[in-house]
Amino acid sequence: MYTATGKINDAEGIVIQYADLVKKMAYQVKAKLPASVEIDDLIQAGMIGLLDAASRYQENKGAQFKTYASQRIHGSMMDELRSADWLPRGIRKQMRDVEKAIHGLQQRLGRAPTESEVAMQLKISISDYHQLLTECGGHQLIYFEDFQKTDDEDHFLDRHVKNDSSDVINVLLARGFKGALKDAVDKLPEREKLLMGLYYEQELNLKEIGAVMNVTESRVSQLHSQAVARIRSILKEQLWTGPA
Incomplete structure (x- = not known):
C-alpha cells in the first residue's frame, strides 16, 4: 500500500478499506443539517477528500493515516456545503x-x-x-x-x-x-x-x-x-x- 517515498498508491484499496469511515462521517454531518442536504453529495465529497488524503499522506508526518484522512474527509465535506451555499x-x-x-x-x-x-x-x-x-x-x-x-x-x-x-x-x-x-x-x-x-x-x-x-x-x-x-x-x- 505504501511506496518507497511513504505515499499510499493503492487508491482502490484505500476506498474499499475506508468507505465505511466516509459514510459514517457523512451521516454524522447530515444529522446536523436540513433535509435539503443530500447524503450522497456528502459521501461523494468525502471520497474525494479520502483520495486526496491518500495522495498527500506520508508516514513521516507522525499521524496515523486514519486520523489524517478523517481531517481531509471532513474538510472536503465542509467545502461541499460551502459551495452549496453559493448562488451567482x-x-x-x-x-x-x-x-x-x-x-x-x-x-x-x-x-x-x-x-x-x-x-x-x-x-x-x-x-x-x-x-x-x-x-x-x-x-x-x-x-x-x-x-x-x-x-x-x-x-x-x-x-x-x-x-x-x-x-x-x-x-x-x-x-x-x-x-x-x-x-x-x-x-x-x-x-x-x-x-x-x-x-x-x-x-x-x-x-x-x-x-x-x-x-x-x-x-x-x-x-x-x-x-x-x-x-x-x-x-x-x-x-x-x-x-x-
Missing part, C-alpha cells in the same frame, strides 16, 4: 429584489401578496416571475453572508456575530431565532406552509412533494423559492434581535 451574484440580487417587493406589498396590503401582485411590483410578467423563481431554486433561508455586513448587501444578522464562526451556530440555535422562524413559517399562505412542512419536516424531495400537491416538480421549486423569500422578508420585518 446576479441571482442573489434578484431574490433580494423579490424580498423587498414582498415586504412592501405586505406592509401596504396587510396580507401575503399573490404571485401576480409580486410580479406587478417588480414590473415583470407573471411568466418571467415564475422563470426567476425557477432560476433561484437554490435560494436558502440563511446564508453565511447574512452575518457579514458589506456596503452593497442587505444583511440582517451581522450584528449578532463577533467574527467567530461558532457564534454563527449559536445564533441559529438560539431559542429566539427559532421562535421567529416558526412564526414566519406560520404566516405563509397555506399552500407554501404545507410545502415547507413536507420539505423540512417530512423530508420529502421536490418530486414527492409535487405528487402530494398535484403540481410539477418545477412548480414546487418555484413555490419553495417564493416561500423562502417570504420568510426572509418576515424575519427582516420583525428585526429579530436574538441574543445580546
Whole structure:
C-alpha cells in the first residue's frame, strides 16, 4: 500500500478499506443539517477528500493515516456545503429584489401578496416571475453572508456575530431565532406552509412533494423559492434581535 517515498498508491484499496469511515462521517454531518442536504453529495465529497488524503499522506508526518484522512474527509465535506451555499451574484440580487417587493406589498396590503401582485411590483410578467423563481431554486433561508455586513448587501444578522464562526451556530440555535422562524413559517399562505412542512419536516424531495400537491416538480421549486423569500422578508420585518 505504501511506496518507497511513504505515499499510499493503492487508491482502490484505500476506498474499499475506508468507505465505511466516509459514510459514517457523512451521516454524522447530515444529522446536523436540513433535509435539503443530500447524503450522497456528502459521501461523494468525502471520497474525494479520502483520495486526496491518500495522495498527500506520508508516514513521516507522525499521524496515523486514519486520523489524517478523517481531517481531509471532513474538510472536503465542509467545502461541499460551502459551495452549496453559493448562488451567482446576479441571482442573489434578484431574490433580494423579490424580498423587498414582498415586504412592501405586505406592509401596504396587510396580507401575503399573490404571485401576480409580486410580479406587478417588480414590473415583470407573471411568466418571467415564475422563470426567476425557477432560476433561484437554490435560494436558502440563511446564508453565511447574512452575518457579514458589506456596503452593497442587505444583511440582517451581522450584528449578532463577533467574527467567530461558532457564534454563527449559536445564533441559529438560539431559542429566539427559532421562535421567529416558526412564526414566519406560520404566516405563509397555506399552500407554501404545507410545502415547507413536507420539505423540512417530512423530508420529502421536490418530486414527492409535487405528487402530494398535484403540481410539477418545477412548480414546487418555484413555490419553495417564493416561500423562502417570504420568510426572509418576515424575519427582516420583525428585526429579530436574538441574543445580546
